[in-house]
Amino acid sequence: MRAVLIAAIFSLSCLPHTAKASESGFLRSLAGDWRGTGMVLTKIGGTNFNVSCTLKSDASESAVSMNGKCRGLAVFTRAFSANVKALGQRYTGNYIGPSGQPSKLVGSRQGDALNLRVTWARVVNGDRNATLMIEKVGQDRLRLQTVDQDPTSGKSVVTSRIDLQRPAAAGR
Numbered sequence: 598m599r600a601v602l603i604a605a606i607f608s609l610s611c612l613p614h615t616a617k618a619s620e621s622g623f624l625r626s627l628a629g630d631w632r633g634t635g636m637v638l639t640k641i642g643g644t645n646f647n648v649s650c651t652l653k654s655d656a657s658e659s660a661v662s663m664n665g666k667c668r669g670l671a672v673f674t675r676a677f678s679a680n681v682k683a684l685g686q687r688y689t690g691n692y693i694g695p696s697g698q699p700s701k702l703v704g705s706r707q708g709d710a711l712n713l714r715v716t717w718a719r720v721v722n723g724d725r726n727a728t729l730m731i732e733k734v735g736q737d738r739l740r741l742q743t744v745d746q747d748p749t750s751g752k753s754v755v756t757s758r759i760d761l762q763r764p765a766a767a768g769r
Contacts, residue, residue, distance in 0.1 A: 620683040621658040623706060623733070628656035631739055635759030637669065641722045641747050646670060650759050652739075659683045660690075663731075667759070679731075681711065688713060692729065702729065709733040715743070723748030727756070737763045 631652040636645045652665035660682045668674045681690035681702060688711055690702045698718035704711060710732035717725045727745040734740050739761040747754050 620686075620706065623709070624656045624659065624661050624683060626656075626733055626736075627654050627661050627663075627731070627739065629654060629763055631665075631761035632764050633739075633759055633761035635667075635741075635757065637667065637759075638754070638756045641745060641754050641756065642749075648759065650761065652741075652761055679729075681713070681731075721745070722756070734760075737765075 631654065632650070634647065634649050637648050638645050646669040648667040648669040650665055650667040652663055654661060654663045656662070660680070663679045664676070665678070666674055666676050675695040677692070677694050679690060679692045679702065681688050683706075686705055688702070688704050688706065690713075691699045692702055692715060693699050696718065700718050701716040702713040703716075704713035706712075710730050713729045713731070715727040715729050717727065719725070721727065722745045724746070727743055730740070730742045730744070732740040732742070741757070741759045741761070742755060743757045744753050745756045746752070
């Protein structure tokens with residue numbers, strides 16, 4: 598009985614390290630240069646704009662920093678950035694979009710995706726809340742997607758979806 602108890606305590610003490618190693622591997626897989634296309638909805642009920650984007654992502658064992666730029670209609674360019682830290686299974690950070698104001702990010706990883714609740718710095722689409730997903734799609738693809746709630750219908754609306762890949766993977 599004592600051996601079973603010691604084995605159980607020992608295995609539980611290893612869990613945080615395993616979780617940290619798992620998060621570290623996931624975060625490091627987000628590092629690199631990315632390019633792709635997608636759509637951005639400036640406001641719910643408005644027009645979708647097609648965009649082409651670049652993203653540079655730096656990662657450590659417990660954090661990822663992303664800096665990107667999207668161009669639409671060959672007329673406008675918008676910069677964005679996100680900095681996220683892993684604290685065990687919880688992720689926190691900030692996002693800065695075209696407004697230049699920092700918004701808060703809080704969430705967790707589910708599989709190959711970070712699902713983050715966004716608290717905008719100002720009211721957007723009737724409130725200050727949305728969801729940001731940063732999803733690793735295979736080895737060389739990345740999807741960034743924001744979802745907001747339509748204040749009129751209450752339905753979820755994808756307000757941006759950008760599919761990126763590593764430039765070296767584009768030629769494969």
